[in-house]
Amino acid sequence: MKKTNLFIFLVLPLFCLAQSTLKLKGKLSDGTTPLALENIVVSTPEGKIVSGTITKDDGTFEIKISKGFYKIKITSLGLMEFEKEITIEKDTDLGLILLAGKTNDLNEVIVKTKKRTVEQKIDRLVYNLENNVSTTGGDALSAINTAPGVVVQNNAINILGKGSSRVMIDGRIVELSGEELNGFLKSISASDIKNIEIITTPPAKYDANGTGGLININLKKGTRDSWKNTTTLSYDQNKYGIYTFRDNFFYNKNKFRFSASVNTKSGHRNSEENLALYFPDGLQQMKAQLKINEENFSGKLAVDYDISDRTTIGFQYLNDRNNPNFKSNVAINNYDTENTPKSIILNNGFNDRGIGNQTYNAHLLTKLDTLNRKLSVDVDYFKYDSKFDFDFTTKTYTPDMTFLSTNQSGRNISNQNIENKSLKVDMEHPFEFVNLSYGTKISFTKSNSNLQFYDNITGTPILDLTQSNEFEYYENNQAVYINANKEINDQFTIQLGIRVENTQTEGYSANLNQRIKNNYFKLFPTFYLTYKKNENNSFNFNYGKRINRPRFDLLNPFRVYINSNSYSEGNPFLKPSYSDNFELSHSYKEVLRTSVYLNRITDGYGVIFTSDPATNTQVVTRENYYKGINYGVGESYSADITKWWSTENTLYLLGSKTKFTSGINATPTNGLQLSFSTTNTFSLAEVTKLQVDYTYSSPVKSGLYTIGYMSGLNIALKQNLFKKSMQIAFLANDIFNTNYLKDFVSVVNGIKQVYSQNDSSRFFKVSLIYNFGNTKINIKQRNFGNEEEKRRL
Structure with a gap:
């Protein structure tokens, strides 16, 4: 009560x-x-x-x-x-x-x-892709990486200064994160995207999960009374080659709208990893060379039908299958305290992986009356399955490569299945005194992880029960929200909202016979205030409270081997973290935008790279170990310098102050970071565009880690042919091979670790796009009363 x-x-x-x-x-x-x-x-x-x-x-x-x-x-x-x-x-x-x-x-x-590349709204920034040359022939992940203030690093999508962000497709949360989310986004064609919304402080309408805000990808729906088909062929060359075929079809006539797309990819990409661990008895240096399979097949199907002038029903289906197998060749060089070679460990294995997900959505949208009261209902079902089968053998040699022994041989099998069911009801209810929206959402999630480890040192696989486990996790969430928007006068607009979420979780480890339950009830308020001083200057202040719930796989307490000298394990006691986000921004002529922000994080959790000096083994764990503040100021400038030269630029100065709250044996480091990006598009002719992109991030100290600099120079060229019905595009990405994670340093329990990873950052892409269709289908001559619904759907 x-x-x-x-x-x-x-x-x-x-x-x-x-x-x-x-x-x-x-x-x-x-x-x-x-x-x-x-x-x-x-x-x-x-x-x-x-x-x-x-x-x-x-x-x-x-x-x-x-x-x-x-x-x-x-x-x-x-x-x-x-x-x-x-x-x-x-x-x-x-x-x-x-x-x-x-x-x-x-x-x-x-x-x-003229549509601007970047549009500022009261609660989000809208990024229009149509002017970006480098995304031609690309995918959704590469498109997100070109959005202002957004970076993709080490399998994480971050809004600068905000942290890791969740992703939505057409306003619906994608229940994936990390490498799995990136794989899903690579299956979506950039040519299928209408725009990308960067929502640093999401309104109460959206799920409160995700401290780094939300990135919403709006897909194209097709032009009214027309049909269109876009076919794309592209080839990427890194150390290896990747072929991609995409086809997108749209049909829109009278009451019926239909779209379908198919995407296939085949080839390999190169990945290099280096890790140095400074143990008390000497240095251990690891180098891994991976040839990762880029086999993928995905598709999308969407249908909408106007059953009346006021009511529309629809269905959407997305399917994505990946098979990122790779052969693992890991060399570990061990040195003594005087840096003299002691031994060499060769870890050879094969990782058989299979990842798939399916998304179903049924929706109804109806306009209740001429006062623009609208009711929308969404029923969603999401299913994800992952197979991880790692078979490896580890042999030790002398520095001159004389065989000594086989010290480990094993097989690590992990299967994970996730199901999510949700029902969402939203109501837009304009009154004479307020524009009101409210709604509710019920969500049920089930995750099952089955982990088995077989010891094969004798040649006969033996199940090791001490390293095997089945872990089940259930999460139910009930939410209601209310949001109100009011234009007080010509200068001031205010928006208030609150979201209430009630969550029940339960995790069960079969091997440990351990059951962990958690129930919590939380309020998530939001506030926005816009002040339009004059035609040229406007100010915006917003605040929002967010929650960051742990990924399902991070809760499984048992270990998964990365190689014989490195393994990762989850933590069933991980708790959600919370953040309070404040932002003040100013826009001058919608050309120059300045933003100042501050985020306060409590119960922060993350990855901790520890080690076992007794066995010289790296251990990757997760803990709620810190609280802190992130702060910064950002500038963005976009303009048409001449008729043939347009530019988009961002400059961020970021900082943090972190305090460790657990018994972790480490000292927090804090410092400032400079991040800069510039995109310049040159119209060489009416049908030819050249784009030059450059990004730079300075070295930074933040919390547990120190991270080295990153920079990248990209050049893209697009040529329109046959009255824009055909396009050919070229992209040289990261020309100097400097835009990858390097010098990632942490010191825990007195053990220093230095890590770097280059996942085919430098590559060359050539794309051929062909468009054809009919923009004037014969239709019944009548007035349509549902255009707003079509835009929203």
């Missing part, structure tokens, strides 16, 4: 806000002079007039209107009529509208508009 009263107390102020009104404006001209006293009529898609005005002497007009989907119509004697369906979500400027004389050759008006 106390929790209920508290919830009512917190959300009650949201209903006290007033109705949001927005501005719709533009300017009318016949090409030479402004058009005064012309009629501007705004109506619903069904034809009901809701507002109108006439143009002023200078041809300008301005209409105050609520959020919604409308039809605007302009009539002028002797000139062409202007009619446009438009969604009003914020103040909208239609720009200069030219009305030409009525002739048999002219059947439409020209609206001069």
Whole structure:
């Protein structure tokens, strides 16, 4: 009862806000002079007039209107009529509208508009890919890595200064992370992406999980009353070669919309790892050379149907299968305290891996009335399965390669299956005094890990029960949220929200006969305030509380061998961490953006690289071991320098202050980091574009780790052929081979470890894209009342 009263107390102020009104404006001209006293009529898609005005002497007009989907119509004697369906979500400027004389050759008006590469909204940054040359022929992961303020490092997708971020597809959370998430994103074609939203402080509508915010990938839906097909062939050359084939098809006519895509990949990539461990009795130096299979097959199918002018139903299915097998050749050189070679250990093995996931979604969207009240229902099912079969043998040699002994031979088999079922209901409910949205979500997750270790030193596999285990994990989550938006006046807009999540977890280790339960009830408030000082300057402040729940595989307490001298083990006692995120930003003419942020983290958990000096073995564990503050300031500048040169630039100064809260035997390190990126696009001709990208991150000390610098120079060229129906693109990525993880240092229990990994950072790609279709399918001549729903779906 106390929790209920508290919830009512917190959300009650949201209903006290007033109705949001927005501005719709533009300017009318016949090409030479402004058009005064012309009629501007705004109506619903069904034809009901809701507002109108006439143009002023200078041809300008301005209409105050609520959020919604409308039809605007302009009539002028002797000139062409202007009619446009438009969604009003914020103040909208239609720009200069030219009305030409009525002739048999002219059947439409020209609206001069240009989509910006980066658009700032009250709670997110929207990144439009269409101007980026380097993503041509690429995948979703490479596209995310080009987004402003986002970096992909060591299998983690990070919003700079925020930490690891979760990913959504069309507003739906992808229940994957790390290497598995990256593999899934590589199966999505960049040409299938409409835009990418960087949500540093997610509104209450979205799941509270993920301290680093959310990255939402919006996929294309196809142009109305048309069909289109895009076929892409590409070849990547690193040390090895990778062939990729993608095909995306869109069909949209009357009440029916359909899209399908298929992606296949075949080849290999090279990965190099180096690790130095400084034990009391001398240095141990490891070098691994991996040839990783890039075999992949994935596809997407989506169908939407308008069962009435107000109601749409749909279904979406995604399937992704990977088989990233690799042969493992690991050489370990051991030295004494005087750096004299003692022995060489060769670890040879084969890792047979299979990864697959399937995503099903059924949705319904209905407009309840002409007041734009909308109800949406989503039913989702996600299934993930992973197979890990590592067979290895370790032999020891003298420094001159004389065989001494076979010291280990084993087989490590791990299978993991994850199922997630969820039901989500969202309501948009505009009142005269407030724009309100609210909803609920119920989610059920089950994870099963089966780990078996066989000792094969005698030649006969023997199951080692002390290193085998079956681990089951259940997580149920119930959430409700409410969000309210209010335009107080022409300058101030406020948005408040709160999300309540109730979570129950249970983990069970069969081998240990150990059951761990956890129940917690948490409130996650959000707050946004926008101040528009004038046409050129606007300010935004936001705050949000987030949670970061451990990945399912991190909770399994038993070990998985990386090689004979290194293994990883989970921790069933891992707790979620929490963060309070504050950000203040300023935008000047939507060209120069400045942001200042601070994130406070409690119960922070992460990877700890420890070691066993008795056996000279590296041990990778996870703990809740720190609390701290991340802070920084960021600048981004985007502009068209000339008609043929456009530029996008970011500069971040990042810092942290970390304090260890567990008994870990280490000293925290803190320092500042500089991160810079620039993207410059040159129009060499009407059909030719050249793009030059450069990124740099300075060395940094943060918490338990010190990380070396990273930098990368990329050059991309795109040529349009046959009236843009065909494109050929070239990409030289990381030309100087410097954009990889290096000098990753940690010191725990007095043992220093230095690690580096280069996962084919330098490569060359050539892509051929062919587009064909029909943009004018014959349709029934009628008014559509569901364009807003189609955009949202």
